[in-house]
Amino acid sequence: MRRALTVCVIGLTVVALGGVARPAAQVTAVPYYLLSAAGTNATVVDGCAPRAIVSGEFVNLGSTPVYLRVYNRCTVPDETHTPVLVLIIPGSESSTSGAGHLSFAPAFPVRLSTGFAFRLTHGVAVDSTAGTGANQVIVNFTYY
Numbered sequence: 001m002r003r004a005l006t007v008c009v010i011g012l013t014v015v016a017l018g019g020v021a022r023p024a025a026q027v028t029a030v031p032y033y034l035l036s037a038a039g040t041n042a043t044v045v046d047g048c049a050p051r052a053i054v055s056g057e058f059v060n061l062g063s064t065p066v067y068l069r070v071y072n073r074c075t076v077p078d079e080t081h082t083p084v085l086v087l088i089i090p091g092s093e094s095s096t097s098g099a100g101h102l103s104f105a106p107a108f109p110v111r112l113s114t115g116f117a118f119r120l121t122h123g124v125a126v127d128s129t130a131g132t133g134a135n136q137v138i139v140n141f142t143y144y
Contacts, residue, residue: 074115
């Protein structure tokens with residue numbers, strides 16, 4: 001028993017000092033920015049490859065909430081597709097207050113196996129086509 005315990009302690013020391021537990025490759029996060037145009041702003045951020053969303057910061061300068069729908073797709077999404085994630089960006093009190101702010105920082109990255117796409121709507125229904133106004137919403141994602 002004592003010999004097995006010594007081997008375990010030596011093994012843990014080697015891992016801690018030698019850095020064996022480090023990942024083989026460093027993952028670099030990529031920033032993404034969009035200032036909305038008039039419409040749903042259906043966008044493919046990075047298509048046809050697995051991606052993971054690490055965080056997001058969103059501002060809505062309009063007075064009504066905006067629904068940001070995230071899709072696991074490598075083509076432009078529309079109202080016939082089902083989102084994997086819906087974030088609600090609250091409305092602002094005024095166009096300069098910035099009160100319509102949402103910070104998104106999941107405990108674990110949101111994994112998308114096919115691609116990373118999104119669209120913005122004013123309607124809560126999944127099939128809503130009610131788009132946002134020009135310069136109304138700021139979208140900032142960090143992903144890899």
